[in-house]
Amino acid sequence: MTHARxxxxxxxxxxxxxxxxxxxxxxxxxxxxxxAAAAGRLGRELxxxxxxxxxxxxxxxxxxxxxxxxxxxxxxxxxxLPIQLLPFPIDPGLDPADPSLxxxxxxxxxxxxxxxxxxxxxxAAISIAGAAFVAWRLSRPGGDPLAMAGRVADAVRPxxxxxxx
Amino acid sequence: xxxxGRRSGSRVVQLDADRPLVxxxxxxxxxxxxxxxKYVAQVYSYAYYELRDHHDAEDATERTFLQxxxxxxxxDERARPEDGEGASTFRVWLFRIARNVVSNRRRExxxxxxxPLEAAGAIxxxxxxxxxxxxxxxxxEAWAAVDRLPADRRRALILRFVDEMSTQEIAGVLGRSExxxxxxxxxxxxxxxxxxxxxxx
Numbered sequence: 431m432t433h434a435r436x437x438x439x440x441x442x443x444x445x446x447x448x449x450x451x452x453x454x455x456x457x458x459x460x461x462x463x464x465x466a467a468a469a470g471r472l473g474r475e476l477x478x479x480x481x482x483x484x485x486x487x488x489x490x491x492x493x494x495x496x497x498x499x500x501x502x503x504x505x506x507x508x509x510x511l512p513i514q515l516l517p518f519p520i521d522p523g524l525d526p527a528d529p530s531l532x533x534x535x536x537x538x539x540x541x542x543x544x545x546x547x548x549x550x551x552x553x554a555a556i557s558i559a560g561a562a563f564v565a566w567r568l569s570r571p572g573g574d575p576l577a578m579a580g581r582v583a584d585a586v587r588p589x590x591x592x593x594x595x
Numbered sequence: 596x597x598x599x600g601r602r603s604g605s606r607v608v609q610l611d612a613d614r615p616l617v618x619x620x621x622x623x624x625x626x627x628x629x630x631x632x633k634y635v636a637q638v639y640s641y642a643y644y645e646l647r648d649h650h651d652a653e654d655a656t657e658r659t660f661l662q663x664x665x666x667x668x669x670x671d672e673r674a675r676p677e678d679g680e681g682a683s684t685f686r687v688w689l690f691r692i693a694r695n696v697v698s699n700r701r702r703e704x705x706x707x708x709x710x711p712l713e714a715a716g717a718i719x720x721x722x723x724x725x726x727x728x729x730x731x732x733x734x735x736e737a738w739a740a741v742d743r744l745p746a747d748r749r750r751a752l753i754l755r756f757v758d759e760m761s762t763q764e765i766a767g768v769l770g771r772s773e774x775x776x777x778x779x780x781x782x783x784x785x786x787x788x789x790x791x792x793x794x795x796x
Contacts, residue, residue, distance in 0.1 A: 439774060442781035446762055449780070453759055465781065468788035475737035476756040481639040485653050486632075489660065493631055496664055497624035 445469075611672045613685040620667055627664050634686065635660070637758050638693050644753045645697045646704070647738075655700055659693040666692075687767035690758075694750065694768055740790040748783035751776055 444461040449469060451458030460466035611617070616633070619626040638659050643652035663670075672684050741749055747769060754760045754768060762780075766773045788794070 438778060438781070442774075442777040445781040445784060446777045449755060450761075462785070464788035464794045465784045467793040468784045468791065471733075471737055471791060471793060472741070472752065472756050472784075472787065475734045476644065476741070476753065478636060478640045478757055479643050480636045481649075481653060481656065485656075486635055489635070489653075489657050490628060490631060492657070493627060493660060493664055494625060496661060497627055500624040500665070 611684050613683045614672065617667070617670065617672070617685050620664075624664060624667070627667065630663075630685065630689075631660055634689055637686075638689065640757050641690065641693055641753060642697050642700075644738075644741075644757055645750070646700055647742075651700055651704070655693065655696045658696045659689065662692050662696070663689050683764075684767070686760075687764050690754070690760075690764075690768040691770075698746075736791060737787075740787045743790065744783050744786055747771070748779050748786070751779045752783050752787075755780055 441461060444459075445465055448458050448461050448466065452469065452473060613630065613633075616626070616629050620630055635656065639652055639656045642655035642659075643649065646652050646655060670685065670688050741752055744752065750769060751765055754765045760768070762773050762776050765771075765780075766776045769776065769779075771779070
């Protein structure tokens with residue numbers, strides 16, 4: 431068993447060296463021919479792709495807006511006081527309250543619109559965001575029958591949130 | 596040991612190839628643009644191969660860079676001498692964010708399946724129509740073989756072949772040891788070879 435694992439690790443190291451040589455253009459002994467053939471095929475097919483320039487520039491503009499808000503917040507200017515990362519979901523199918531989402535990737539940014547808002551604008555933004563969130567929740571389908579059944583069962587479960595005492 | 600220049604602090608920090616750009620962006624968030632321009636195609640490519648849809652890839656790229664910009668003050672450089680010249684722990688950190696963003700998106704897509712692998716044809720499109728058909732077929736087969744791999748093997752292959760990351764960098768992104776990444780990639784290539792019916796002879 432240990433011998434087999436050792437052999438696998440040796441093969442893996444040989445493959446690693448071979449892949450390095452492909453990247454650097456230097457010569458290296460090919461490992462298992464099948465592995466080398468697969469590496470050659472993927473090297474040809476898995477090419478890097480570039481986003482559209484329109485998207486790239488739009489996101490650059492968005493990042494510049496966020497950077498300006500961070501700068502203003504650091505400077506403590508009055509226009510920077512209420513920074514709002516509006517909490518309504520970016521994707522209608524993605525629930526920000528879903529506990530299965532990784533914390534780092536939880537949606538926290540609006541897709542568009544100013545990030546830095548102040549005074550009355552901030553209040554309006556919060557109201558709009560709240561209304562959008564409520565509308566989104568109301569417009570969501572009831573879910574699949576299993577999920578609905580699960581919620582009903584949970585509601586009537588003794589000691590559950592809606593259960594009997 | 597006795598060389599103060601090689602002690603952890605200054606020596607380690609200087610190893611990170613992106614240190615000047617990161618420091619500039621920390622002083623002035625507006626300078627984050629240089630890091631963004633440097634890595635946008637890499638992050639987008641990773642997201643595109645994982646999600647196979649331009650809109651999803653754009654969305655994941657946007658979320659990744661917005662999160663990175665906001666979290667940049669918390670980024671901790673961890674380059675080591677063995678990482679070699681040109682190593683960037685910023686890139687590893689950025690791709691860890693991308694990995695989480697993309698994983699969540701894939702999870703959501705699994706709940707609402709969409710047409711798979713159309714993107715392979717788009718990438719393989721060429722001006723030569725006859726060659727284009729064969730090329731698209733080959734690309735679709737290769738993509739399908741990669742897509743059938745378990746998640747970690749698939750990610751490792753994409754990071755290796757598309758983003759041309761070193762084993763050390765992939766280990767950093769995936770949170771695995773370098774030995775584990777080597778085995779992941781080796782096994783992944785063997786699976787792809789079996790799947791594509793290539794034996795190298």
